[in-house]
Amino acid sequence: MASAVRAELLKFLTTRLWWGMAIAVVVAGAVFAGLFAWVLTSAPEGAGGPGGVPGGDAVQVANSVYTGGLSVGYLLMLTIGVMQIGSEYRHHTITSTFLAQPRRARVMAAKVVALLVIGVGYGLLSLVGSVVVGAIGLDLVGEDPFPSTEILRTLALSLLVLGLWALIGLGVGILIPNQVAALLIGVGVAWIVEPLLGLAFRAFEFGREHIAPYMPTEATNAIVNAVESGPDSVRLSWWGGALVLTAWAALLAGVGSLLTVRRDVS
Amino acid sequence: MSTHERGARVEFRGLTKRFGGFTAVDDLTFTVEPGRITGFLGPNGAGKTTSLRMALGLVRPTSGTVTIDGQAYADLADPLGTVGAALEATNFHPGRSGRDHLRVLAATSGIPATRVDEMLELTGIPAFARRRAGAYSMGMRQRLALAAALLGDPRVLVLDEPANGLDPEGIRWLRGFLSMLSREQGKTVLVSSHLLQEIAQTADDVVIIANGRLVRQGSVADLDGDAHVVVRTSEPTALAAALEQAGLSAVPEEEGALLVHTDDLRRVGEAAHAAGLPVWELSRRRADLESLFFSLTEGTNRNLGSEQPGAASGAGEVA
Structure with missing residues (x-):
């Protein structure tokens, strides 16, 4: 099993994707932290966002600053997850992968572990960018960069978020066999369609209370306890969000793995 | 084994x-x-x-x-x-x-x-x-x-x-x-x-x-089958008899040719010479794998557009 994980990591590190993604993750973390530090502190203290600016307490502001790049980060991880399996089918390397390890469930398990490792790795990179820039930014505008130890929990959980989104990508990459289509649909849904759906569900009470909080994006926001876009939105606790996002990842990666184990490779 | x-x-x-x-x-x-x-x-x-x-x-x-x-x-x-x-x-x-x-x-x-x-x-x-x-x-x-x-x-x-x-x-x-x-x-x-x-x-x-x-x-x-020699002469029956005497079995083929069960061209030629018969053709023939392959697979290709067995150099190829 360890050798299969090592092989998956080696696959990831032997194409040019990884360092391009690394740069993107660090830059996104830094830029969004700077931006959020400026925007979120320019709203009136403690206000619920009258000027369309989302509001929250100092902890939520700091959380949002440090995880501002996360929305870009998890889209990148989704991409990595799609490509970790999609490129195998696209370039037919899945044949050599399954020849070297015909027990396909082990291969899929190794991919899951490798993607979690990659998610944590990129999460750390992202935090380097966001915490350095964000802390300086908050300090400059006179806010406390570290108002609570809850910040540390948020930082740690943001690593989990990235790993889980990579697993969602893995599932998408299997369920949509064409890699380009999987990338477009995966990112399109996660970035645009799903948040819009979340908004739509919030328009009526049942949706607001029983559907919207369980959408992947909203669960992600709950995990990192970011500022809220509206005072009436229902949000899960951080651990509830973590469980919901884990369920999404398990569902997609699980169904995908099951398909891969059974499917003919030709 | x-x-x-x-x-x-x-x-x-x-x-x-x-x-x-x-x-x-x-x-x-x-x-x-x-x-x-x-x-x-x-x-x-x-x-x-x-x-x-x-x-x-x-x-x-x-x-x-x-x-x-x-x-x-x-x-x-x-x-x-x-x-x-x-x-x-x-x-x-x-x-x-x-x-x-x-x-x-x-x-x-x-x-x-x-x-x-x-x-x-x-x-x-x-x-x-x-x-x-x-x-x-x-x-x-x-x-x-x-x-x-x-x-x-x-x-x-x-x-x-x-x-x-x-x-x-x-x-x-x-x-x-x-x-x-x-x-x-x-x-x-x-x-x-x-x-x-x-x-x-x-x-x-x-x-x-x-x-x-x-x-x-x-x-x-x-x-691959056994090697054969094809020989053509003016009087096939006479040559067949001469070959028989030389210890070679021969069967008549179309157009007066004889198919001799040997791969030794020289022995066939010498037998013809001894019998005083002209040799019009003397060549080796293989009932080879290639002709077998084509005969077994020809016309059975279910995929349109794949290559034809056009280069059928198999049967009767002069070695």
Whole structure:
């Protein structure tokens, strides 16, 4: 099993994707932290966002600053997850992968572990960018960069978020066999369609209370306890969000793995 | 026939694969012996690749089994150390170097990295292998695929159309290489091809399939048939008698020719000379594998647009 994980990591590190993604993750973390530090502190203290600016307490502001790049980060991880399996089918390397390890469930398990490792790795990179820039930014505008130890929990959980989104990508990459289509649909849904759906569900009470909080994006926001876009939105606790996002990842990666184990490779 | 120490016996038993209503492989049964090169022949689309993929656990058979020394591929404890397979020339990530492709495979099976470089050396692509695979020629891809197949020092080699894209020099190299692996190292070698001449010289055994069915199997020596000499003269019956006296059996053919059961042109010529008969034609004929191959597979190709057996140089070829 360890050798299969090592092989998956080696696959990831032997194409040019990884360092391009690394740069993107660090830059996104830094830029969004700077931006959020400026925007979120320019709203009136403690206000619920009258000027369309989302509001929250100092902890939520700091959380949002440090995880501002996360929305870009998890889209990148989704991409990595799609490509970790999609490129195998696209370039037919899945044949050599399954020849070297015909027990396909082990291969899929190794991919899951490798993607979690990659998610944590990129999460750390992202935090380097966001915490350095964000802390300086908050300090400059006179806010406390570290108002609570809850910040540390948020930082740690943001690593989990990235790993889980990579697993969602893995599932998408299997369920949509064409890699380009999987990338477009995966990112399109996660970035645009799903948040819009979340908004739509919030328009009526049942949706607001029983559907919207369980959408992947909203669960992600709950995990990192970011500022809220509206005072009436229902949000899960951080651990509830973590469980919901884990369920999404398990569902997609699980169904995908099951398909891969059974499917003919030709 | 005991199992060779360094090889393994590969047994196809009633192997069948149906895609919907289409039967790609139909009740295929044959055995591939260790220490020999077995040519797996058939026109394009005959079901060779599907059969090999089923043997390697990549495609699930509708029914039937393939075992390697009694075990299914998926149950092998050390897959790369048991079977090395080169299935397609294109299965490399274009952005990954050939060497890294092998390193990934080596990592899966716990094969040391030094073995990667040895195999690149052996297949003659050590320098190219550090470049990204997207730039490789077909021939280099074939060599890289072969290096990947040999990585685990397997007992069985399964090569799907390995000569595709190789230049004549590369094909000659491949023949020598496969002979060395089977004869000196005792490995089982199964090579598929749609071109008989590619493997007729190298293979010990052949398995011919058409439309997913086995049409013939046996050793090349058996299938090749005995050599014959065709001789044409003014009085065939007189010559037949003279040949009889010289201890050669002859049967009449069309247009007054005689088919003599020997491969010794000189004896036939001398018999004619002794009988005082003119020799109009004296040539060797082989009821060879190639004509057999074409007669067995001609007209059975179910795939429109694949190549015709146009270069039918088989029967009656003058040697």
